[in-house]
Amino acid sequence: MAKGLLTVVSGPSGSGKGTVLGRVFEKSEGFVYSISATTRAPRPGEVDGVQYHFKTKEEFESLISEDKVVEYTTYAGNYYGTLRPVVEKDLCEGKNVILEIEVDGAMQIKKKFPDAVLVLIVPPDYATLEARLRGRGTNTEEDILRRLERSREELKLFNNYDYLIINEDNRLDEAADKFIGIIESEKLSTVHNPDFYNKFYNN
């Protein structure tokens, strides 16, 4: 079986990346989210290996030292990260693994998995980004400004990504189709078919 493709998806708050990926999962089989590991305590109803792989701080740090954590960050005093054995198992089973992470993690992944495809989902323009953040109605003004400022830092790094998907209002299907098209096209890349010549002549 052909190995799956590892895809990293990032996008500023307000890009709608989660909604786009939700539509991708509805439209196409063969994609899986990688389940992250965390040191935060499970909330009621959360199951180890479903929402997260729950680890103690000592376990997580030991995994880091063994190079089994391919990207991680800390938030509110807890580790959040992606475990190499989890990703590699899914890829070997032919699944296309999606990691929805921020730009720092994306750069860590690119170093450790040079064949990973990095996709940045963005709103069509700054005005739309601002309108979406304000439209939620749940964010404070300070929070909105902080997210807008952060988006600027993230988007500045856009050319560290391979692809840009512009997620326009009311065009969710189009954005999902673009994502699926990118993955299909990447599967035809020579980078992802290194054994072509040998297969062609030895079969």
Add this chain to the structure above:
Amino acid sequence: MAKGLLTVVSGPSGSGKGTVLGRVFEKSEGFVYSISATTRAPRPGEVDGVQYHFKTKEEFESLISEDKVVEYTTYAGNYYGTLRPVVEKDLCEGKNVILEIEVDGAMQIKKKFPDAVLVLIVPPDYATLEARLRGRGTNTEEDILRRLERSREELKLFNNYDYLIINEDNRLDEAADKFIGIIESEKLSTVHNPDFYNKFYNN
């Protein structure tokens, strides 16, 4: 208007690349073949600027010295090549330019147009390649063996190309759709959208 994409298409004799591209042109607008230049004499009915841009040997060599020939080869004592102004005009008009050339020319193009997308169209396996060449019924045994040997040299260089399209028997639509999908996906690449950040914040 967004600039068009330059795509180089190669494939061994028997890959069916011409047929695939024919179907691409039927299915999708916005693609043009780049018209080559040659020093061979026009045949009856051939029109300058339609089948070829016809040049004298002196004109062609002068264009080479002016770096206006982006790839060329010689065949039966004549030059055949691609003129930079012809390609650049089409790209500026937003057309997706297709160059159907051999591997040497493809490598010349990649040096001069680093953003060009290189696609190799191949049969599914060696047995199919041989069957197709023999099935034509018009080639001598010597010619068949020569083409098979040549294909081996060409395919050895496959990872100088960006994409591989496997053109299976009786699946022409699938191969054409893959080609169109690759171009659509490449248009979303950050390489082909270098001005994204400035447009996002200045519009």
